[in-house]
Amino acid sequence: xxxxxxxxxxxxxxxxLKLEMVLRRIASGxxxxxxxxxxxxxxxxxxxxxxxxxxxxxxxxxxxxxYVNVWRKASTFDAGHGSPTTWLMSIARNxxxxxxxxxxxxxxxxxxxxDIELAHAGASALDAMVEGExxxxxxxxxxxxxPDQQRAIRAAFFRGSTYSELADAxxxxxxxMKSRIRxxxxxxxxxxxxxxxx
Amino acid sequence: xxxNELEAMGATDRETLAAEIAxxxxxxxxxxxxxxxxxxLAAEIAxxxxxxxxxxxxxxPITPNPRTLPGILDLIEAETAVxxxxxxxxxxxxFEKLAFWRGLSAVGFAAAAAAIAWAVLITPEAIDPGRQQxxxxxxxxxxxxxxVNSILPRDGPPVYVVTFxxxxxxxxxxxxxxxxxxxxxxxxxxxxxxxGEPVGLGVVNPSQTSRLDLSPDVLRxxxxxxxxVVTLEPSxxxxxxxxxxxxxxxxxxxx
Numbered sequence: 001x002x003x004x005x006x007x008x009x010x011x012x013x014x015x016x017l018k019l020e021m022v023l024r025r026i027a028s029g030x031x032x033x034x035x036x037x038x039x040x041x042x043x044x045x046x047x048x049x050x051x052x053x054x055x056x057x058x059x060x061x062x063x064x065x066x067y068v069n070v071w072r073k074a075s076t077f078d079a080g081h082g083s084p085t086t087w088l089m090s091i092a093r094n095x096x097x098x099x100x101x102x103x104x105x106x107x108x109x110x111x112x113x114x115d116i117e118l119a120h121a122g123a124s125a126l127d128a129m130v131e132g133e134x135x136x137x138x139x140x141x142x143x144x145x146x147p148d149q150q151r152a153i154r155a156a157f158f159r160g161s162t163y164s165e166l167a168d169a170x171x172x173x174x175x176x177m178k179s180r181i182r183x184x185x186x187x188x189x190x191x192x193x194x195x196x197x198x
Numbered sequence: 199x200x201x202n203e204l205e206a207m208g209a210t211d212r213e214t215l216a217a218e219i220a221x222x223x224x225x226x227x228x229x230x231x232x233x234x235x236x237x238x239l240a241a242e243i244a245x246x247x248x249x250x251x252x253x254x255x256x257x258x259p260i261t262p263n264p265r266t267l268p269g270i271l272d273l274i275e276a277e278t279a280v281x282x283x284x285x286x287x288x289x290x291x292x293f294e295k296l297a298f299w300r301g302l303s304a305v306g307f308a309a310a311a312a313a314i315a316w317a318v319l320i321t322p323e324a325i326d327p328g329r330q331q332x333x334x335x336x337x338x339x340x341x342x343x344x345x346v347n348s349i350l351p352r353d354g355p356p357v358y359v360v361t362f363x364x365x366x367x368x369x370x371x372x373x374x375x376x377x378x379x380x381x382x383x384x385x386x387x388x389x390x391x392x393x394g395e396p397v398g399l400g401v402v403n404p405s406q407t408s409r410l411d412l413s414p415d416v417l418r419x420x421x422x423x424x425x426x427v428v429t430l431e432p433s434x435x436x437x438x439x440x441x442x443x444x445x446x447x448x449x450x451x452x453x
Binding site (some may be wrong): 067160 | 244407
């Protein structure tokens with residue numbers, strides 16, 4: 001954020017504005033606009049989807065679902081409630097998780113979490129498509145949480161795990177898991193606000 | 199999370215609730231109730247979603263399969279075609295009711311179960327010039343013709359739109375309406391023309407696109423006079439024999 005140049009921020013905002021305009025055209029039923037959105041975002045979203053699913057065929061199906069959903073839901077996009085990128089990535093995450101759960105893809109919790117951490121270990125270049133401001137702060141602040149808190153948040157994010165699934169996986173009472181995660185979320189918020197100077 | 203737990207969460211501030219919703223830890227119903235009570239919460243949720251998306255910020259772009267975009271355009275065109283009936287469409291009351299298609303709001307399953315619409319792809323003539331250029335450029339193309347058909351009992355809204363991709367030997371089954379949850383598994387069957395027994399094609403997901411690969415034998419029997427039926431089966435293992443009630447059915451029609 002503070003390290004990001006003003007040029008990068010301006011480019012980022014311009015890109016978001018463009019996506020917003022394309023989404024408006026899609027909402028009015030413009031198929032060419034959907035194709036344009038696809039050209040602008042599909043490689044990025046596909047890369048994101050690959051973080052959730054584990055094979056090519058599944059990723060392809062999820063990507064298709066994402067854009068069909070965008071077509072259906074474009075009119076519900078509200079720029080006042082977040083950026084187009086956040087909206088698109090949330091759809092991608094939700095569709096990927098739905099697909100995983102439909103397939104009943106279940107790995108052992110330990111392997112599951114190892115996969116997640118392995119995936120994260122490759123983190124390096126921050127993607128301009130994601131809000132640069134929050135990226136660095138979130139990752140830095142997440143690292144400051146306890147290992148069990150980090151695990152729980154990553155499992156919820158990557159696998160769509162519910163409180164009770166997380167409690168089962170960690171073999172702790174539901175109430176323990178709830179307070180563990182809520183404490184973690186509050187710590188995260190405080191830390192992010194400090195970093196962002198919010 | 200139960201409603202009373204949410205209430206008991208008085209101590210949990212709304213930002214933490216927004217974060218829980220963004221992570222999907224709170225059920226969809228509870229999330230909807232929370233945003234109904236506090237419409238400004240949506241912006242907070244989006245903010246947290248943006249933050250959590252940082253977890254995949256380093257995902258490298260991966261160019262998708264070139265087939266994917268044509269497939270998407272086929273699916274949305276099939277939906278659009280259902281809203282704007284072709285001139286020679288049968289003059290049933292169905293088409294007036296299809297405007298709901300774009301809304302895709304929750305439709306009671308009983309009403310939704312009444313009919314099914316198909317998009318059938320058979321004739322290459324229907325490929326538009328843009329697609330033909332793509333084909334000439336070597337990218338695989340899904341042939342398609344848009345067709346609509348409904349049956350049962352009268353003009354209920356469609357439940358699924360089925361696209362027959364002959365080239366890839368598969369069906370794409372797109373749910374047309376949100377369906378109420380119910381016990382059982384929707385299963386698609388091909389009813390061949392003549393006296394043939396229904397052939398099980400596979401489970402169809404009521405909330406997202408299903409892709410069903412077709413064997414050469416099924417492909418041979420999938421003729422313009424065959425039909426498709428969705429039944430509600432007690433489990434995914436159907437043993438090639440339909441046991442459940444018919445939820446929807448429709449015939450292939452070539453325009």
